[in-house]
Amino acid sequence: MLLPPLFPPLTVTDQMGRRVAVPYPPQRIVSLVPSQTELLFELGLGEKVVGVTKFCIHPAAARTKAVIIGGTKNFHFDRIDALKPDLILGNKEENYREGIEQLAEKHAVWMSDIATLEEALRMIRQVGMVAGAPARAEQLAATLQASFADLELPALPRSAAYFIWRKPYMVAAGGTFIDDLLGRAGFTNVFATQARYPEVTAAQLAAAAPDTILLSSEPYPFGEKHVAEFQAICPAAAVHIVDGELFSWYGSRLLHSATYFRTLQP
Structure with a gap:
């Protein structure tokens, strides 16, 4: 059973420098980004994911357990509003500014902006914090960092x-x-x-x-x-x-x- 937030809203800064107040811990999450949908399930937060895009193919259960709210660039705003999300996760590149701005008028929207592995690891840690699974996110980020550090590059790329x-x-x-x-x-x-x-x-x-x-x-x-x-x-x-x-x-x-x-x- 999903419980109401236990603490006052958590105010955080997303990767686009926006200040976002999120009911903490959020109980109803909509993800507009396939890779971040998969991340939420990996962090053990799948039960809280109530809305995903039609492109959220991992894990397979995501699209059967959550409502499909459209694509990454054509949201069904009525479906999202009906879900009453505590938190919406978006991305600067994958989503579109006008749609995100419209959603942000009613909901807490946390945005990622990722062009490097370091920014991806930071996103994982930040999503874990804002969504209520900081320890698991830290462990995942550390594992990923180590896996890339072990890569041996060829002498001549x-x-x-x-x-x-x-x-x-x-x-x-x-x-x-x-x-x-x-x-x-x-x-x-x-x-x-x-x-x-x-x-x-x-x-x-x-x-x-x-x-x-x-x-x-x-x-x-x-x-x-x-x-x-x-x-x-x-x-x-x-x-x-x-x-x-x-x-x-x-x-x-x-x-x-x-x-x-x-x-x-x-």
Whole structure:
């Protein structure tokens, strides 16, 4: 049984510098971010999750136990209001500003803003604190930190292009969480001097001449049928399909990332 908050509201600062007053501990949580939904369940807070997006696929139970409130960028505000959440978790990149501002008029909305592993670990600790599981969050963050610290990088990092979309081609460039994890996986991003998720042409890819082309399984579902397409552009490159969740999900899915990155090293 969910109990009413035991203490006065907890006022915290989120990763966008916003001050948020949250009933503590919150008993009804809506998550607008798939990786943070999975994190809540990992922290033992699944019972408190009453609303999730249609993209919250981990764990599988999330979408059966909670109400689907739309996507990450098209919320059903009436469904969220009906859930009477104590806390809503959002993300600067995955959600949209106008929708978040509208939700914040009625509800406590805590926002993450993540471009590095360090910021992801900080988010895990902060979500654990604000949602009522600080000890478990601290333990998880410490485990993740240790797993990445144990990664041995190759003496000569391989240059890489990481594709997230097709028609048009789009890559993960500088200032992204993916770019940070590429470095930790032993790659240098050939498009790191560009910002965020730029469109690139086949000619630009050929000119960049990466050693490796990584085709992400999400958000565009690249598959083996696309390998020849990129191999034709860069005949000398190694082209691989990679698990996009392990490069871009910044919650507890990171538990699998360091081990996976070892399999990508020559």
